[in-house]
Amino acid sequence: MTLRLGTRRSALATTQSSWVADQLRALGHDVELVEITTEGDRDQSTPLASLGGTGVFVSALRDALREGTVDLAVHSLKDLPTTPEDDLVVAAIPVREDPRDALVARDGLTLGELPAGSTVGTGSPRRRAQLEALGLGLDVRGLRGNVDTRLGKVTSGDLDAVILAYAGLSRLGRTAVVTEVIDPIQMLPAPGQGALAVEVRVDDAATRDAVMALEDADTRACVLAERAVLAELEAGCSAPVGALAEIVLGDAGDELSLRAVVGSPDGAGDLRRSVTGSPADADSLGRALARTLLEDGAADLAPLRTTENVSTTENVSTTQNVHTISTVHTERHGA
Incomplete structure (x- = not known):
């Protein structure tokens, strides 16, 4: 039996899907790539938030799965809404x-070296909010398009810099253009960034x-914790929310360390909180951290609730060990 793998047509999506196909072939499976065009691919100019968030890259692939046109689909995990699908x-x-973000700037410059007034392109409200909060005086501009289109804005001189996911550049073999891999202390990535999701029909055992x-x-475990933050905040993929979980060595073995940020769209402030706990409690850790953010005023910083990504999962107990180790930032902070 040949497995029909649904993929978007962009170079990055095809590269990611080809990697999954090669892994399956190495296990002895026949795999055929089936290209699917999504709404997000057709419209390269409208901001993603106006299109309905990054979920616009997902719906056509899911339709193809449901129709039986493909047997599995590969998504960038950060594009998946957190609400589960029954089928x-x-x-x-x-x-x-x-999972980190990467800067590609003219003349090999880093964020701290870009002069005030430099133009930096991003289509992400999360990146924009955190960039503004750094207080570097940068001119942040909206940006859409595939990787080459975005990089071309720098080489052409239209922009001084752009910010992209390092993972995408790595998968495309383009890391040589990166002038700085941005420390999560400055910019937390999108929940699930750098990870892939392989989705199938429930009834296709x-x-x-x-x-x-x-x-x-x-x-x-890491992406489950990060996405639980989004789900509990009832925030869409395009909300100014960042989260990063890592498996670290603790006193009693492996621990999951989770950081999250909610930023003000205009960069007037951001709220950062952290928790640690067992990887087995990934979902509940993420939800507990989200409730801490809400209790400390996250909803006052940014509009979070969207129709794109409202979670239907019930709240869970927060009796596990939760340590808040960071402080509220209500003013701009430097790099």
Whole structure:
């Protein structure tokens, strides 16, 4: 049986899907790539928030799954709304690429070296909010398009710099253009950034069994915690929310360390909080951290609730060990 793998047509999406296909082929499966055009691919000019968030890259692939046109679909995990689908399941989350953001700037400059007034392109409200909060005096401008289109804005001189996900540049073999990999202390990535989701139909046991061999348990725990923050905040993929979870060595073995930020769209302030706990409690850790953010005023900083991504999952207990280790930032802070 040939597995039909649905993918977007962009170079990055095709590269990611080809990597998954190669992993499956190495396990003895025949795999055929099936290209699907999504709304986000057709409209390259409208801001993603106006289109309905990054979920616009997902719906066409899910439709193809449901119609039986494809047997599995590969998504950038940060594009997936957090509300689960009854008839679809993420059967595998492979090992994650570097989740950080990357700066590509003229003349090899870093964020701290860009002069005040420099133009920096990004289509992400999360990146914009955190950039503004750094107080560097940068002129942040909206940006859409594929990786080459965005990079071309710098080489042409239209922009002084752009910010992209390092993982995408890495998968495309383009890391040589990166002038700075941005420290999460300055800019927390999008929940799930750098990770892939392999989605199948719930009732397709054969494909699900084949795909499950690609699963990486540590990656799933980390992205589960990050996406739980979004779900509990009832925030859409395009909200100014960043989160990053890592598996670290604690006194009693592996621990999950989770950081999150909610930023003001105009950069007037941001709220950062952290928790640690067991990787087995990833979902509840993320939800507990989100409730801490809300209790400390996150909803006053940014509009969070969207129709794109409202979670239907019930709240869970917060009796596990939660340590808040960061402070509220209500003013601009330097790099």
